[in-house]
Amino acid sequence: MTKTERREARSSAIFNKQAAAYAAVQSIKMLSPKVMIKNPVMFVTEMGAVLSTISLFAVSADAYAVSVTVVLWFTVIFANFAEALAEAKGKAGADSLKQVRRETVCTRFVDGGSEQIVSSELKVGDRVLVADGGIIPCDGEVDKGIASVDESAVTGESAPVIRESGGDRTGVTAGTKVLTGSIEVIVTAGAGESFLDRMISLVEGAVRQKTPNELALTVTLSGLTLAFLMVTVALLPMGRYFGAELSIPTLTALLVCLIPTTISALLPAIGIAGMNRALAANILAKSGKAVELAGDIDTILLDKTGTITVGNRQAVEFVPVEGVTGRKLAETAMNASYGDTTPEGKSIVVLAEKLAGLEADIPDGAEIIIFSAHTRLSGVDREGRKLRKGAYDAVTAFVQQNGGLIPPDLKEITDRIASSGCTPIVVAEDNEILGVVSLSDVLKAGIQSRFARLRSMGLRIIMVTGDNHLTAKAIADEAGVDGFVAEAKPEDKLNYIRKEQKGGRLIAMIGDGTNDAPALAQADIGVAMNSGTQAAKEAGNMVDLDNNPTKLIEVIEVGKQLLMTRGALTTFSVSNDVAKYFAIIPAMFILAMPHLAGLNIMRLASPESAVLSALIFNAVVIPALIPLAIKGVRFRAMGADALLRRNLLIYGLGGVILPFAGIKLIDMLLSAAGIF
Incomplete structure (x- = not known):
């Protein structure tokens, strides 16, 4: 199975029976007001359902009132189901990661010796040995040695990777396996704080916070809800004035149809799904904000x-300056690389051994000069001699400080090597520059x-x-x-x-x-x-x-897809209210104001059927849009103006037309069944 196929399989797994069963149970548990208050729009919907339920017992309950109340509760449950189904994917991912995280017996160095210890007892700063076939017990950095590591349990990639001391490939992750070689690892994260633990916590949604965009949209939706709530409450005395008795179920149905229930129900699922899609691309986003901002x-x-x-540049050539032998340059470069644990330094030693048959000759007491990003040179001080290698400007400055001169052909040599795409490393002994080592980069x-x-x-x-x-x-x-x-x-x-x-x-x-x-x-x-x-x-x-620098393509696409999905569904949610106005408003006041019958452009069968049809459509559209919320609107590489026009055409115009057809169809089914 290819990597793309594996990702698609993980993406589609959310719609299996286990995920649906988990979401169904959670959608009931989430009815707790403490949970619902986090989504103000759906909290108002739930309170409306509660009020409508109470009215069934306070007033003579008829089929219409019971039907409205049942649909209201289903609206709330469908909203919870959308969020729970998105979380089910995270839970499935967390379960698979928990199988990777396990107690591992490892060898820890202590007091000049070693001891066997389980991974949960390791502390930050401990040093452990991991040999052939061993499971890396902790997050850490390789301090000594080199090994081929199988990271498929974390990344999904079957090809092993090399981890070694020195350079920028030192990081290892708990739960991965050493295939060949032996490494000493310094622990960088204690029990419960490992990279894998954080992944599990993130995919479970335990630390997911709303992004600024999501918070702003939530505030906007809450404001709209408050405005419609005030309008709906005002309709009660207004109806009495015009001689129209408006029941609690009818007013509640109107409120729920007018407030932005669709986008509010799907908003949490969109955010959770965004992080899940990033994880499916083997990108661990530490926050939803990071995913959103990527767009x-x-x-x-x-x-x-x-x-x-x-990353591993290799020494490919020794180029001496005029008057210096190639053997002299190779010998000095080799000895200057003593103690250099980077792949580049090691490759210089290997090339000198191969071309000149040399061996490093470093006496005891020699001082190793470690490379740093500021000095940009390294080397060895031995027996009064200073051997250095590094960048052109750093080594030439070193030589001049020691009273030396710059060879006239040095600039030409370094320019030629650099213009060929290789990296020139200048080699010097005391105040004399001997030549250049050519390091080759591989894209x-x-x-x-x-x-x-x-x-x-x-x-x-x-x-x-x-x-x-x-x-x-x-x-x-x-x-x-x-x-x-x-x-x-x-x-x-x-x-x-x-x-x-x-x-x-x-x-x-x-x-x-x-x-x-x-x-x-x-x-x-x-x-x-x-x-x-x-x-x-x-x-x-x-x-x-995956350690792929162009993975940002996937990150940006996920971020843009998240923003596009949220914008598309918001546009749809707002625009589909138009049809509900034409369904419910005439139904509420048609008896008191018969001339409002002209607004019944859908020719709905009865006032009761009109209200119930609009409410049913409002409820069923939520689960119908769950796949879109979780999978996301398909990303297309186009400008913002083109995307806006496309969204307005599909989700704006579609959001107006579809509810008219849907409400009319539901009304026809209710009439055909003889319900209203």
Whole structure:
């Protein structure tokens, strides 16, 4: 089964018998006023049903009053059913995740030794060993070793991934399995706080909060409900004045038909379904707001290494400056890479061993200089010698500070390597530059076509990288992005995002490293790779379980689909009130004001049949629209004006026409059955 088929299967699973049975039970439990008050419109509907029920016992109950009361209760239950059915999908997802989360016996290092311990007893900062065939017991970061890890239980992908110390592929998730290799993991989340625990909590809906857009719509709907409530209450004395006795069931039916019950009933389901659709695309959204906001993003900022490129740049060539031998350069580059645990550093050692047959020669007491985003160089201090490798400007500045000169051919060498799309790493010993190591970047498969699709949606794609301008330009041209920021430090990414935001743009940042964390936190949407560091995953408001930088396509489509669905159903809900006016208003006052018969354009059989037909249509349209609310309006890549026109045509005009046909059909069925 393909990945798309698996997602479709998960999407359709919500409509199975188990989900429907769960939703049916929940829809009754949710009748509690404490639950219903969260949705003011449906709370008013429930209170109307209660009032109508009371009137059955206070006044002589006839078939009409009983029918109205029953339909009112079904309206409330159908609304609860819509929300419960959406939650059923989250519950099903949570149940499958709970099967992944299990107690695991693991080896924890303690006091120079080790001990066997169950995963629930691990604490943040503990160090555990996971060998071949072992289940990773905790969320953490690889501190030592390298392993092939099966993450299918979390991501659904069958292909194993590599996790290793150093670089930005250190993150591991509880419940995943080590296939080959051995790693030492430092625990970053305690019991009940793991990534998997948070996923379970989110998909169960326990922490789902209304988004700003949803809150604004709820306030608007509540205002409309209050206005119609005042109008309905005023109709009671008005009816008496004109000699028309209006019963409690009739007034309640009018109120329920006039207030926006359809969109209010489906609004919670739309929000829950949005997060579920994101999860179905293997995107963990930490809030509904993040999903909704994704629909308005106009600029995407991507870190190059690990997102646009595969991430593991490989040393492919040693290029010495004039007067230096290739062997001398290779030997110095190898020794300068001692202690460098990054894939790039390891590849330099491998290339030196392969081409020159060298072995690292580092005496005890040598000082390792760790690479940092600020210094942009690394190396070794040994026996009075300073071996360095790093970016052109960083190494040349180091050499000049030590009284050295810059070789005249160095610039030409680095420019040639950079213009070919590779990354030049300058190597120096003390105050002498020896040459350049060429590191080759590899673009992720299919990245260009994915970027083209993002641009077709009106999005700008900006690449950020610590590489020099020439290297950045070569990679940017090959990948097909709209622009790039070269030689970027963490603060440069942050400042760029702030600058764009001040210009009114909404920014999405995608990254996987600790140095991406500030930018991920500042961006409107921060998508962290699941393979990335814990700092990146904590800073972002979304986590991509597939580690696919172009996954933002799915995120944006889900966000736009959520907004489109909410807008479409709101338009439909408001427009279908027109038919109800023509059904109920004449029915209520036709005896006192016979000339209102002209408004009965549907030629409904009787006043009772008109009220009941409108009320039944108002109730049944809710479950009829549940599939649309949960699956969402189909996303189409078109402009906002075109989308508005399309929604007004389909859901606005359709919302006017369909109720006329539906109410008339129900009226005909009631008349044919001899009920009214």
